[in-house]
Amino acid sequence: MPDKHARKALHAYLSDNAHDQWHEFAAHQGVSVSAILEALGPALTGSTSPEAVASIDLSNVVSQARHIDARRRRRRQ
Numbered sequence: 001m002p003d004k005h006a007r008k009a010l011h012a013y014l015s016d017n018a019h020d021q022w023h024e025f026a027a028h029q030g031v032s033v034s035a036i037l038e039a040l041g042p043a044l045t046g047s048t049s050p051e052a053v054a055s056i057d058l059s060n061v062v063s064q065a066r067h068i069d070a071r072r073r074r075r076r077q
Contacts (some may be wrong), residue, residue: 010037031065035072039064 014022026033039061046052 012032014043026065029062029065031062031069035068036061038068 022033022036026036029036040056042054043056057068
């Protein structure tokens, strides 16, 4: 039976500038980069039309990322 808390690693090589931008955005929002990526995944599922991508609600993604980080903190306690 799969562990419902199982996670997989996502690796990326970014330019120094892009790396800093991801971390600065996450820090400014009070979330981790991994939570942002996890929350962004479902928003990217489905249509890849320019309109669909442009309609992604970042405030919702950040809100979901906060929930993800909170869940992770509770699991560690």
